[in-house]
Amino acid sequence: MSTSPDSLTHRPAPGAGQIRKGLTLSSLNWLGVAPFFLFALLFLILPTTTLMIGAFQDANGHFTLGNIARLFDDNILSAYWISFKVSAASALGGTVIGLALALAAIQGGLPQWIRPTLMTFSGVASNFAGIPLSFAFLATLGRMGLVTVLLRDYADFDLYSTGFSILSFLGLTLTYLYFQIPLMVLIVTPAIDGLRAEWREACESLGGNSVAYWWHIALPILWPSILGSALLLFANAFGAVATAYALTGSSLNIVPILLYAQIRGDVLHDQNLGYALALGMIVVTGLSNAGYIWLRSRAERGRE
Amino acid sequence: MKSTSRLGAWVAIAIGTLYFLLPLIATFEFSLKMNRDGYSFEAYKVVLADPGFQATFGYSTLMAVLTIIVGILLVVPTAYWIQLKLPRLRPLVEFITLLPLVIPAIVIVFGYLKLYNSSSWLPLTGNERATDLLLMCSYVTLALPYLYRSVDAGLRAIDVRTLTEAAESLGASWPSILLQVIFPNVKSAILSGAFLTFAVVIGEFTMASLLGRPAFGPYLQLIGSNRAYEPSALAIIAFMVTWAAMGLIQVFARNARPARKTA
Numbered sequence: 001m002s003t004s005p006d007s008l009t010h011r012p013a014p015g016a017g018q019i020r021k022g023l024t025l026s027s028l029n030w031l032g033v034a035p036f037f038l039f040a041l042l043f044l045i046l047p048t049t050t051l052m053i054g055a056f057q058d059a060n061g062h063f064t065l066g067n068i069a070r071l072f073d074d075n076i077l078s079a080y081w082i083s084f085k086v087s088a089a090s091a092l093g094g095t096v097i098g099l100a101l102a103l104a105a106i107q108g109g110l111p112q113w114i115r116p117t118l119m120t121f122s123g124v125a126s127n128f129a130g131i132p133l134s135f136a137f138l139a140t141l142g143r144m145g146l147v148t149v150l151l152r153d154y155a156d157f158d159l160y161s162t163g164f165s166i167l168s169f170l171g172l173t174l175t176y177l178y179f180q181i182p183l184m185v186l187i188v189t190p191a192i193d194g195l196r197a198e199w200r201e202a203c204e205s206l207g208g209n210s211v212a213y214w215w216h217i218a219l220p221i222l223w224p225s226i227l228g229s230a231l232l233l234f235a236n237a238f239g240a241v242a243t244a245y246a247l248t249g250s251s252l253n254i255v256p257i258l259l260y261a262q263i264r265g266d267v268l269h270d271q272n273l274g275y276a277l278a279l280g281m282i283v284v285t286g287l288s289n290a291g292y293i294w295l296r297s298r299a300e301r302g303r304e
Numbered sequence: 305m306k307s308t309s310r311l312g313a314w315v316a317i318a319i320g321t322l323y324f325l326l327p328l329i330a331t332f333e334f335s336l337k338m339n340r341d342g343y344s345f346e347a348y349k350v351v352l353a354d355p356g357f358q359a360t361f362g363y364s365t366l367m368a369v370l371t372i373i374v375g376i377l378l379v380v381p382t383a384y385w386i387q388l389k390l391p392r393l394r395p396l397v398e399f400i401t402l403l404p405l406v407i408p409a410i411v412i413v414f415g416y417l418k419l420y421n422s423s424s425w426l427p428l429t430g431n432e433r434a435t436d437l438l439l440m441c442s443y444v445t446l447a448l449p450y451l452y453r454s455v456d457a458g459l460r461a462i463d464v465r466t467l468t469e470a471a472e473s474l475g476a477s478w479p480s481i482l483l484q485v486i487f488p489n490v491k492s493a494i495l496s497g498a499f500l501t502f503a504v505v506i507g508e509f510t511m512a513s514l515l516g517r518p519a520f521g522p523y524l525q526l527i528g529s530n531r532a533y534e535p536s537a538l539a540i541i542a543f544m545v546t547w548a549a550m551g552l553i554q555v556f557a558r559n560a561r562p563a564r565k566t567a
Contacts, residue, residue, distance in 0.1 A: 033385055135535040256408065260410060
């Protein structure tokens with residue numbers, strides 16, 4: 001925003017409800033936001049920056065790329081790979097199923113009460129993560145879980161003989177979906193609400209069927225929102241610690257758990273390698289969030 | 305055409321309902337099986353009577369309340385000031401409040417341990433009270449995205465400038481403008497941010513565990529690795545706490561709407 005000289009008036013015209021850009025910035029004005037910036041600096045920016053710097057230092061504080069290079073060790077690379085797979089699978093599943101649920105509730109012609117119920121439940125379930133969630137899935141799909149036992153007793157089907165385990169890649173993905181799907185419902189709903197009824201009517205009056213409407217109109221409008229949401233879900237799963245830790249202990253080698261173990265007991269025997277591990281996580285979640293923000297601004301621009 | 309799409313919608317909702325209700329039913333059923341001779345609430349009795357549960361749940365509740373108070377005192381004046389005096393800073397502040405969603409909690413707490421260890425310039429992990437303070441600040445950080453978004457939306461919905469000028473012309477001081485004019489007008493936005501913060505903080509594990517404080521999250525993990533039926537009872541309790549927090553948000557949001565229309 002450029003500031004023209006005459007916009008530098010201290011007070012706006014009488015009765016102006018709109019906030020004028022480019023007010024005179026006295027030091028008093030800055031004082032008003034100082035506590036916030038001080039807080040952000042102390043508890044968000046400095047701690048993260050110091051880790052990033054540590055990732056490029058050796059134990060004596062000299063510059064090195066050795067920590068970054070060691071991220072490509074087999075053990076660590078496989079942790080990143082499993083993390084990537086779990087996050088990608090739960091993001092993909094969450095995106096598709098969440099979108100289907102949101103579409104069904106908003107545009108499916110279902111009774112009125114379905115939508116607010118789904119929204120409230122999504123608010124609860126997207127926050128029902130962490131340790132209680134892992135307890136719930138152990139009680140459902142664990143070795144003695146309700147579904148496992150019911151399948152064994154009534155359908156004569158031993159889930160665990162198929163190689164399934166709640167402590168595995170598939171088990172963790174299924175568990176993550178419990179907070180990923182509701183999160184998708186919450187973030188994609190505004191985009192679906194943005195689809196105007198006139199567009200469908202226009203399509204129908206031109207002889208287009210439902211498939212044509214979705215393929216040529218709705219999906220092209222929705223896709224930045226859908227892809228952006230998928231990226232947000234990916235980052236959400238990539239940084240999650242508690243659910244995986246309580247579910248699998250240290251048996252599944254994913255990055256957040258490796259980092260947790262490193263902080264608790266210095267398993268890598270190298271503090272600076274831990275910093276590099278953290279930097280790797282920030283890069284992954286940062287890139288996917290940047291993608292989300294970019295796609296969201298595209299989607300908003302498209303709607304204007 | 306219409307009826308097939310409605311059928312598809314019903315199928316989607318039915319499968320979704322099954323997926324989301326089954327774990328809750330299974331957990332509840334399992335939590336009732338502590339007594340061999342039939343269903344009972346024995347696991348809940350054991351859990352609620354456990355001094356460890358009372359202590360950690362109390363600790364986390366206190367932490368959540370402090371987090372909400374400090375968070376509100378930090379966020380409301382900032383969002384107000386940005387709206388009134390420094391709108392050019394809005395993108396920067398919004399970006400900062402989004403960062404806790406980008407940087408994983410485990411990375412943030414790792415940074416604290418490096419920056420504030422007992423031999424550093426600000427040894428916040430040196431003694432228990434200081435670590436409590438650090439944990440609370442870490443929770444305020446985690447809550448920033450939710451609190452700021454909700455307060456900022458509330459402030460945008462009212463005419464901050466006119467309200468402020470009216471209060472100023474009546475001779476109100478800055479603290480009383482904030483406390484008596486701005487706060488009451490964004491009360492429902494603040495409350496919904498506060499309940500969301502409560503839901504996030506009450507069972508938080510990573511920060512509390514790595515800072516070594518006796519919070520509810522680490523207690524849950526401990527019980528989970530040692531007991532059979534209590535974890536299920538705790539999961540149901542945690543779910544009900546989350547549900548209560550979200551339900552209260554709905555209640556306040558509903559109460560706020562007609563009030564705003566008549567204003």
